[in-house]
Amino acid sequence: MSELERDVAHMIIDALELEDISADDIDPQAPLFGDGLGLDSIDALELGLALQKRYGIRLDSDAEENRDHFASLRKLSALVAERRTD
Numbered sequence: 001m002s003e004l005e006r007d008v009a010h011m012i013i014d015a016l017e018l019e020d021i022s023a024d025d026i027d028p029q030a031p032l033f034g035d036g037l038g039l040d041s042i043d044a045l046e047l048g049l050a051l052q053k054r055y056g057i058r059l060d061s062d063a064e065e066n067r068d069h070f071a072s073l074r075k076l077s078a079l080v081a082e083r084r085t086d
Helices: 003-016 041-055 073-083
Strands: none
Touching (some): 003 041, 003 073
16 A cells, blocks of 8 residues: 555545544555445545635536446545546
8 A cells, every 4th residue: 555545545534534443454456335334325425625625626416437436445545546636
């Protein structure tokens, strides 16, 4: 897991108050939603706000590519690397 992936994992844990897991418990390639980490659409909204607060990233809630961005920790970290403004 890269340093950025670890940081994004900590953001996910903090934003969603997932106190029973650590950053190391999140497989960078596993799905964040459904069978993977088990997140849902409400969690996606919380993550969108957390991305904006922590990294200055704004996402259009209706954008088709959001599903791909939130597919896994690795994909979300790639988005952060590409768009971060902090």
